[in-house]
Amino acid sequence: MDQPAHAPRRLGPLPLLIFGSRWLQLPLYVGLIVAQCVYVYLFVKELWHLIHDVPGLDEQEVMLIVLGLIDVVMISNLLIMVIVGGYETFVSRLGLEGHPDQPEWLSHVNASVLKVKLAMAIIGISSIHLLKTFIAAGTLNGLPFCSADALASIAEGAGGMALKCSALTPQGVMWQTIIHLVFIVSAIGIAWTDRIMQGHVATADEPR
Numbered sequence: 001m002d003q004p005a006h007a008p009r010r011l012g013p014l015p016l017l018i019f020g021s022r023w024l025q026l027p028l029y030v031g032l033i034v035a036q037c038v039y040v041y042l043f044v045k046e047l048w049h050l051i052h053d054v055p056g057l058d059e060q061e062v063m064l065i066v067l068g069l070i071d072v073v074m075i076s077n078l079l080i081m082v083i084v085g086g087y088e089t090f091v092s093r094l095g096l097e098g099h100p101d102q103p104e105w106l107s108h109v110n111a112s113v114l115k116v117k118l119a120m121a122i123i124g125i126s127s128i129h130l131l132k133t134f135i136a137a138g139t140l141n142g143l144p145f146c147s148a149d150a151l152a153s154i155a156e157g158a159g160g161m162a163l164k165c166s167a168l169t170p171q172g173v174m175w176q177t178i179i180h181l182v183f184i185v186s187a188i189g190i191a192w193t194d195r196i197m198q199g200h201v202a203t204a205d206e207p208r
Contacts, residue, residue: 022091029083029091036079043072064132071128078121085114112194119187126180133176 011019050057050065057065084103088094089111096102 025086025091029087032079032083036076036083039072039076039079043069043076046072060135064135067128067132067135071125071132074121074125074128078118078125081114081117081121085117089114112197116187116191116194119183119190123180123183123187126183130176130180133173 046065046068050062050069054062084094084106088106094106096106
């Protein structure tokens with residue numbers, strides 16, 4: 001009796017070992033799930049801080065806390081993309097075809113698409129951090145830069161020290177802006193490179 005055409009090909013011992021080594025990544029993705037749980041805890045903690053202390057917070061402080069919550073959500077989204085997309089691309093199929101909750105982006109994900117999506121997610125996270133820095137820089141009111149001793153006192157919870165100086169400097173804000181622009185340029189470069197490669201593949205597949 002002939003073997004079905006769709007039957008999987010039997011691999012030799014060495015190819016089977018090399019191909020099976022992809023399962024070594026499984027603990028890494030499980031670890032990222034644990035990190036996701038940590039971010040859920042941080043989100044709930046910050047949300048409780050916002051609700052509990054809202055009578056004593058001004059508008060800018062509320063805005064900074066909300067931006068912190070958005071930052072946690074965006075990092076959580078990045079984790080989901082890495083966990084689900086990375087596992088689907090590099091380890092094994094999840095078998096979500098036809099599932100009502102299948103993410104729209106997962107139906108056409110591959111290594112190139114995942115790289116671009118991760119780059120865009122990193123830009124979004126960097127944008128939130130930069131916005132928080134700009135808001136904090138706008139509320140300094142000419143406060144001097146904190147010395148190393150002052151920063152240590154703030155870290156230890158010394159009362160009132162945080163109101164007398166600032167950890168932000170113009171150079172720090174400038175470098176954070178430059179790094180954000182580098183992220184943008186890198187994402188554009190990744191997307192442009194993938195587009196060129198896809199164009200070459202499409203050209204090679206055209207019948208002559």
